[in-house]
Amino acid sequence: MHAFRSSCLLIFTFSHKMRSCVFSFLLMLTYFSASAHAARFDITNRCTYTVWAAAVPGGGRKLNSGESWPLDVSAGTKGARIWARTGCNFDGAGRGRCQTGDCGGILQCQGFGQPPNTLAEYALNQFQNLDFFDISLVEGFNVPMVFSPTSNCDRGITCKANINGECPDVLRAPGGCNNPCTVFETDEYCCNSGTCEPTDYSRFFKQRCPDAYSYSKDDQTSTFTCPGGTDYQVVFCPGTQAYRGLKATINITNKCSFVVWAAAVPGGGQKLNPGQSWALGVKSDTEGRIWARTGCEFNSEGQGRCDSGDCSGVLECRGHGRAPHTLAEYALKKNSYLDMAKTSLVEGFNVPVEFSSASAASCDPGIKCTADINGLCPMELRDPGGCNNPCTVFNNDQFCCKSDKCTATSYSKFFKDLCPDVYTYPLDHDSRSTFSCLNGTDYNVVFCP
Template identity: 65%
Template sequence: MRILKNLPAFCILCATLFFASTNAARFDIRNNCPFTVWAAAVPGGGRQLNRGQSWALDVRAGTQGARIWARTGCSFDGAGRGRCQTGDCGGVLQCQAYGQPPNTLAEYALNQYNNLDFFDISLVDGFNVPMDFSPTSNGCTKGIRCTADINGQCPNQLRAQGGCNNPCTVFRTDKYCCNSGSCGPTDLSRFFKDRCPSAYSYPKDDPTSTFTCPGGTNYRVVFSASFNIRNNCPYTVWAAAVPGGGRQLNRGQTWTLNVKPGTKMARIWARTNCAFDNSGRGRCQTGDCGGFLQCQAYGSPPNTLAEYALNQFGNKDFFDISLVDGFNVPMEFSPTSNGCTRGIKCAQDIKTQCPNELKAPGGCHNPCTVYKTDKYCCNSGRCGSTNLSKFFKDRCRDAYSYPKDDLTSTFTCPGGTNYKVVFCP
């Protein structure tokens, strides 16, 4: 908040925080991320938080210029001296000063004008972790979210280890830093604003980025993995996700989906040739999920699938592209963070080349859908590849072609990785 300029940020990765009482605010800072963060607070100090751990911090009423943020990639000795890749506060575990950019900030000032709390998410120091910051009491319901894949999409000139710098940090000019008190948005600040419309994108971004609640309100901040779903097809698709729901995506449009750590048996797919009424009821030619825009169940074949399970054995994400429900739209499924670079693509013209016995309106069936036999469906748990499954494997070598095709078709990344799913890459 640039009224909150001094009003700081409680931004810890995967955290939940609560302000309580008119005399003091309680911040319960919780790390729900699948990796360790080093929570930092001014006032407050700092603490290592492994996945699932929390830190209860009491802050006096009237406090302003306060911040809470996540530090990543840290190492401290027994005396609490060390260094962090992002958010470092002078090389100490117990912060007495603000962190070094880039770091996503949750900023707040308690019991100010008219006994209101002022709060914001700020990207004026850049971005290192996704954040959801929302009130949970006092009848205050307007929260803030910044969970787009900013690190993965960061412009080259703003890239930093572990995060994405704000242009002021890089160029240090009045144009970006507003030192004279008079400046406006720029193309680089719009990069942040387009992805997180409710967050501060440059120092004078007050009208759309400062929020209030009555003093004594409780709050939560949650961090989670994000999936950036983009339609590059020359036609409209209706993206579907379980969990997640659904959304119409015209050519070039995107949908950022946030998924909780530990989620498994999850799918993302494209539906084609859909028509829905104002209540979200209708039908799709491929991938239909019971006639709803907002999917609660898997889609009807044929449909190309992005499948994943987060933070499983060894704290790894497991992901694949599957043709076990057939094919309707070319797809790419790739990681965009955590140094994980091995993605999957199935972009061949399978529909046009589809064997006659597998052809379907709008797509190409997998043989299990057509014949429903153990030979193709592996219901007994024992089956191998067939000439028909090899048709898919020959065209998309990294994708599942039949239900037991694990050895060549399952990929992993460290837990906490962000991903992109692109239709028609």
């Protein structure tokens, strides 16, 4: 990544007015993956007001507060951008005008927008089949934005500062904070000669959004990459919901034909008859796990025992469970604005589990493990409550990864073959095994989906 950033001057150049970042280096690239697939961009308006989303390629769409627009973009697309338009009025034929980001007075944008507008820019499946993406303030700022991957990759970009409120007087514009090139039209700010340096105005933007482009040659810290085939989300005004730090609700449902005793740390535990659910509130910045216990008997004081997943003989779990049990694990607000979630068989398997978001527009698809693992379990891993993990059975470094150097084994491959999208041993860093969502998302954990 460091080598890529140090060579970014070869990657980005700008037009005569230097108002937009154009991926000119892409014209020289010949590598393209024949197996590349279209990317999905989930564009979500979390502002308290209506915005008119714009995308080239893609067109445009009105988004009321809370609405999303799923946009599929062809593999190999380059020189592309997404932005929000504000203060718009359009007639029935899609003709009108916007206060910021206007693209020739039409709803379905065919060209770039009018400054000021916060930009999400990208090029898909380029050098070494990488996607390149950035948030740019080269055209100024109108709404806060998050631009982040939702699969394969976990490094996104955020620009959520109060730039409009703090904008220098000379750059103020109706609906936003303008870029100095538009205001002054000089080489110092427009980089017409290609040799410009940071200015007080570019530093104003950079101090508030360190990962965003702030002027035309701001390459070293502002371009990011993900593997080709990654999906993304662009969120307008993430601060109003995605960063609010409120509880997430995890709805835990038993669809098994038998009783399970749901367990959650943090959270405790609850008996769930078939069809019953438990709505668990979890604070932001929390890491936790959820699992099903089977074959339990508890007395009126919540003391007892379970065949699988037992947590020291209490109904209200305060610690982790005894193997085997299928795990749903999560870390809310893991990297400032994303939740990370996974389903794990590192502790073995007892019941099928699905872990997914309750608001699919804001994140990746979830992860299921529904195979008949108990029925197919190797004899040496069989346990009265399920299919055990090899670390519990053999207790050696090969399976327990005590030295942090272990690799896949025949047992982890057994689990992986049956549930390809789950964690199967402690160092199983397969990108399919984790999904991410914007902080503030609610979730579903379903036993026996």
